[in-house]
Amino acid sequence: MSGRGRIFPNLCNLKLTRQIQNYPGAMNSGVNLKELAAELKLSPSTVSRALNDSYEISAETKKKVISMAEKLNYQPNPFARSLRENKSKTIAVVIPERINNFFAQVIDGIEHITQQHGYHLLVYNTHEDVDKEKKIISLLLNGRADAIVMSVSSQTSDVSHLERLHERGVPLIFFDRICSGIPTTKFITNDYESTFEGTRHLLQQGCKKIAFLMLSKELSITKERLRGYQDAIREAGLESESCLNITCCQNEEKNIELIRDLLLSENRPDGILASVEKLALATYQAVKRTNLRMPDDLKIISFSNMNIAGLLNPSLTTITQPAFTIGEECAKLLIRKLTRPKQPDLLNQVITVPSKITIRSSTVAG
Amino acid sequence: MSGRGRIFPNLCNLKLTRQIQNYPGAMNSGVNLKELAAELKLSPSTVSRALNDSYEISAETKKKVISMAEKLNYQPNPFARSLRENKSKTIAVVIPERINNFFAQVIDGIEHITQQHGYHLLVYNTHEDVDKEKKIISLLLNGRADAIVMSVSSQTSDVSHLERLHERGVPLIFFDRICSGIPTTKFITNDYESTFEGTRHLLQQGCKKIAFLMLSKELSITKERLRGYQDAIREAGLESESCLNITCCQNEEKNIELIRDLLLSENRPDGILASVEKLALATYQAVKRTNLRMPDDLKIISFSNMNIAGLLNPSLTTITQPAFTIGEECAKLLIRKLTRPKQPDLLNQVITVPSKITIRSSTVAG
DNA sequence: AATAAATACGAAAACGATTGCGAAATAATA
DNA sequence: TATTATTTCGCAATCGTTTTCGTATTTATT
Structure with missing residues (x-):
């Protein structure tokens, strides 16, 4: 143990660990909460609270934690968080066609709002195929997305897959090509x-x-x-x-x-x-x-x-x-629904934005 | 306890539980592995192995498990799985413009391949803005996506954010607008x-x-x-x-x-x-x-x-x-990289597909 | 000075899946 | 029959967070 080596003893260990983890094929999400806590000689719970700005943590400790988190470039694992909080910070967008200015503009509008709130966008193309649509919807049944914005395929007449989704409690919004049978909010033009x-x-x-x-x-x-x-x-x-x-x-x-x-x-x-x-x-x-x-x-x-x-x-x-606006309005409504706790269900209404x-x-x- | 009620005693409890969980605002991902196991009077580990077709489980048990899983419409929680397996089954696509047939076609091509392998697509638009690009990339530093396919913004000259990403070990592929400085595979036209x-x-x-x-x-x-x-x-x-x-x-x-x-x-x-x-x-x-x-x-x-x-x-x-093909080729390469264990890093090469x-x-x- | 309240933190239990290991029960072998 | 394999399954740890609860220390109150 040389004196030199003891200046940042833990940091050195950390780097070693990181290199070991960084073999090809492994996701290396960098330092984790436990390691960060060890570095600070604090418990993971304290560090977590500090980063989440909990009132239980002193200003002094918070400062130290935040500074060290930045230094080590700590990034919380999104899946651990999703698992724990039961939300994914992800919204799914389902459209019938990607090579289409209207849908592209709507997605741009959605992204414009959701990005400000830290949400990510999963985008799916049904290619106007109701079977593909059903597969995609069934993929979304497991909670991968916190909410869904969609425009149905031209083949869609049986809507049982969408009913199931809605009954599961997944917030669902339609735009343009809507399902009037599903009691939720829809955005259309006049x-x-x-x-x-x-x-x-x-x-x-x-x-x-x-x-x-x-x-x-x-x-x-x-x-x-x-x-x-x-x-x-x-x-x-x-x-x-x-x-x-x-x-x-x-x-x-x-x-x-x-x-x-x-x-x-x-x-x-x-x-x-x-x-x-x-x-x-x-x-x-x-x-x-x-x-x-x-x-x-x-x-x-x-x-x-x-x-x-x-x-x-x-x-x-x-x-x-007004495609961009339609996207924005869908997103605004969803964000309200998702960020407010115990928000009531989306109203069964049709909102019209004029062309x-x-x-x-x-x-x-x- | 009436005789009637005892026909599917656990099923009844299950339904009750599900209703309770299904309050507005909560993600209801349906039945859970533990619940499914309880229903079958088996341990979660056995059920998990049965569903993953492990050799350790008898054919008979497997049949029962699969049948019950379908009956209760069991959907594994993607975040628990991601957390455990350290992979998200998600690929991020970063483009400079969404209202653009070229990029839309590329994404369609990517989706065409990745969907066959159960991957989901996160799509981000940088709007040709390098600052937005940096933010998006830093969002992807935490492992939310298993890999990234991107075309850089026209403003991008400093590529340090992309270098960091690559050094983290996140598989990264460029197409069309590439970064020659980053040692990975790029797809371009002639x-x-x-x-x-x-x-x-x-x-x-x-x-x-x-x-x-x-x-x-x-x-x-x-x-x-x-x-x-x-x-x-x-x-x-x-x-x-x-x-x-x-x-x-x-x-x-x-x-x-x-x-x-x-x-x-x-x-x-x-x-x-x-x-x-x-x-x-x-x-x-x-x-x-x-x-x-x-x-x-x-x-x-x-x-x-x-x-x-x-x-x-x-x-x-x-x-x-050949935009669709370019997308497909990017995806094929990534799938190979992601599905084979201990696959070597993506080769530092430029692959040309003629226009x-x-x-x-x-x-x-x- | 003794007690109550507030502050600041740690230990441990979740979330829901996968998996190494151990251990019954059965089958095969000596 | 005793021993060893094999089959089949359960226990418990693990992934990285958040959060409930408990507790030690300090500050305020009587």
Whole structure:
């Protein structure tokens, strides 16, 4: 035992230990509470309390502990904490599509709020597949996430998996594509009104035959938007022809062909309301396969959160949801629910955030 | 004690317990290993071993245990397991931008592989902000994720935070925007070659003055792509004029103005190579603010993973990375590293996956 | 000065899983 | 039949926190 070695005797031991633990393949989360306590010649309980700013610990001790914790770069083990506190500081986000500006913006909004409160985001993509959705939900049944924010897949009609989740007591929030059967809070845009307005706009631009493109009749947004579309058609004294209500599928190429066939049929529409962005883009592709010109022969308006709607040819008239805000609102509500002790369950209500219509060339006669 | 009540005595107690635990605000992860064991009149260790298919347990017992576990819908607590096994079954993905098809596709690719192995994905967006990146990385220092896949922000030049992470032993993989200083595996596309080809294509289409748009000179992709561009310029016997190397910023509007100024300057380029998609779109916006016509007055090629490059006006000639594949390859490598015990560290190597150039109207004389 | 109250900390029990070790019960061997 | 293997399972420690309880010391009160 040399004098030199005794300056930081414990520190030296510590470094040795850390090197030993640091073999390849092992997670090395650095120093732990017990080691930190030993370094300070205090008990783990005291150190824990000091770091959590407990009133039972003197200011002096707190200072020492905090300083040493920083020096050794102590990071509490999140799993020990989760196990003990029965919460994970993690929120799961389940979406049907990742390559989609709307969902990406919503997630950005969620992250913006949750990050401020130390929450982490698990993100899952169902790919519009209800079986994948069920698997993901069953994975979340074990408490890995403290709460779930989701938009259901277009295939989802049986919602028993979501009911189970909700009954388990996992806070669950829907946005955009909601499940009205599950008694919780949902955030949507004013689907009915904005579609109504959008359709009316097409009518004002001279459209006589307007087709409605949708993904699936099961979807909450489809139902509401279809209703808005139909009411606007009827208000204009026109007939809502069911042959103009087109249900598309998940296959892009098939959709393009389907729409092309529609555009070449006898009953050809002169206007299109696409209930989702993807179908507007398919329409653009379909039009390229015909001799039709937009907006002269065909006008189109669509729900879309594309930042480059203005760069399309013709530039696309859009109904744009405040996606980032929707994400933020979902997150704010959840944070309230999760951080306040014994907070009541999420109210069974639908909160509407209005969309904004931006008129561009695709609906304005050349 | 009635005879009726004794048919499933423990089950009744169980249900009661579950209801009590299920107060609002509490995570209810359902039945627990101890409870499951009590139900089976076995010890927790036996049940655990049975569920993990240990050789020490008889086939008969295993069957009973599994059946009861399904009946009670037993879900092991992930945090207890993580704590014990020192692994989280979670992989963190850190990207600079969420509203970006390239990164979204990469994540889809990662998820496609990791999901098959029971891994979960934590996704973080740095918003091209190195300070946010540092915070996120420091959050990941505690072992919350078993590994990290990332693409650095355009601001990242000091990489000490990434070095610390790597030294901690957390498996780390870079893709696209890499850190050559950190000795680990990186996945990139053939940045040099594809930019070289792209530039040559512009030259072949008659461009005499080609500008190069970039986000930041610090970025690995910028350096490589700039090199490819410059070599192609020199190969053609032209000068690489530094005034045509435009460094853009994070503000979209400023970029548009910057590019517009360039397009209105005396030294106006007749071709543009945008090293990232965002800058190609800014160019389209900038052109709209001038009297120039594309492709006649200005041709443009850009790295881009937009699915609708063909719908722009003019349709955009692109260099497209195999984003989904890149994600898959990152994930495959990580899974190998994480599932094999005592696997050696990730090799310090750069793996190149070639891009594909798709020529469209934006580079072809009308 | 004797007692009560406040302060500051430690020991140990959780949280829920996995696993080394020991020990019955059964089967195989001498 | 006595001994040794083998099979099958339980006990208890462990992972790293937080927290309940207990206790020693100091300060305040009568």
